[in-house]
Amino acid sequence: MTQQLQSTRFGALDFAAEDIIHFPGGLAGFEDRRDYVLVEHAPDSPYQWLQSVESADLAFLLVEPGLFVADYAPEMPVRAVKNLELEESTPRVVYTIVTIPRGRPRDMTLNLAGPIVINVESRRAVQIILEGDEHPVRRRAFPEAEQAAA
Amino acid sequence: MLVLTRKVNQSIIIGEGVEVMILEVRGEQVRIGIKAPRDVTVHRKEIFELISEENVSAAGTSPDDLPPPDKPA
Numbered sequence: 001m002t003q004q005l006q007s008t009r010f011g012a013l014d015f016a017a018e019d020i021i022h023f024p025g026g027l028a029g030f031e032d033r034r035d036y037v038l039v040e041h042a043p044d045s046p047y048q049w050l051q052s053v054e055s056a057d058l059a060f061l062l063v064e065p066g067l068f069v070a071d072y073a074p075e076m077p078v079r080a081v082k083n084l085e086l087e088e089s090t091p092r093v094v095y096t097i098v099t100i101p102r103g104r105p106r107d108m109t110l111n112l113a114g115p116i117v118i119n120v121e122s123r124r125a126v127q128i129i130l131e132g133d134e135h136p137v138r139r140r141a142f143p144e145a146e147q148a149a150a
Numbered sequence: 151m152l153v154l155t156r157k158v159n160q161s162i163i164i165g166e167g168v169e170v171m172i173l174e175v176r177g178e179q180v181r182i183g184i185k186a187p188r189d190v191t192v193h194r195k196e197i198f199e200l201i202s203e204e205n206v207s208a209a210g211t212s213p214d215d216l217p218p219p220d221k222p223a
Contacts, residue, residue, distance in 0.1 A: 009212075009213055010213075024189070025189075025191060027205055028198060028201045028202040028205050029201075029202030029203070029205045029206055030205060030209075041213065041216065045216075047216060049213075058209055059209070060205070060208050060209060060211075061208065061211045061216075079188055079191065079192075082188045083188060083189065097204070097205065097208045098208065098211065099204065099207045099208040099210075099211055100211045100212070100215040100216065100217075101207075101215075102210065102212065102215065103215060104215070105215050105216060105217035106217065108217060111201065111204050111205075111208065113197070113200070113201055113204075114201040114204065114205070127201070127205075129191070129193045129197060129198055129201055130197075131193070131194060131197060137200050137201060137204045138204065141217075142217070
């Protein structure tokens with residue numbers, strides 16, 4: 001059965017119950033928003049939006065970290081693996097949340113400390129909180145912009 | 151805030167199935183062991199707060215601001 005939500009950014013969105021990605025614990029700071037749908041940014045774009053089903057104005061921009069960071073392979077905390085019921089063979093996708101300061105696309109950053117992992121089979125997902133300092137919360141997507149600004 | 155005094159290897163139990171044990175005290179650092187059910191997440195507060203704040207910033211991202219040509223070079 002198709003449902004519809006009226007999103008602030010994308011207007012009316014049709015989705016089916018099986019399109020919903022369920023975060024049992026929400027995202028950090030947004031613990032009470034648990035159901036989302038993925039929205040393509042544009043045809044063939046590597047960017048997708050994680051649109052809240054519960055809040056019309058809440059959406060996060062996602063991209064696969066491998067597009068910007070070659071060696072990104074964070075170790076999954078055991079607890080997150082269990083929560084997602086991930087077996088060795090379970091298909092999964094890992095996204096990173098993108099932040100673009102208003103009007104400054106070249107200053108786009110990726111949150112490598114809090115990746116989103118989706119169990120593709122069950123459509124359950126978590127935001128992993130990576131302990132340790134090797135994964136920055138704000139990794140610049142375009143490092144050359146840093147030099148240009150200096 | 152409830153304040154309790156504990157020695158090394160002593161624990162406190164919180165609610166159903168959460169146990170916090172003092173493992174070692176060395177100078178200003180305290181090593182703590184935590185047993186919790188799998189639906190209870192445990193994080194250092196400062197890291198959790200950092201990511202929460204970044205999520206709030208990320209939620210302000212506008213589709214109009216995606217860098218052209220929409221893809222990394």
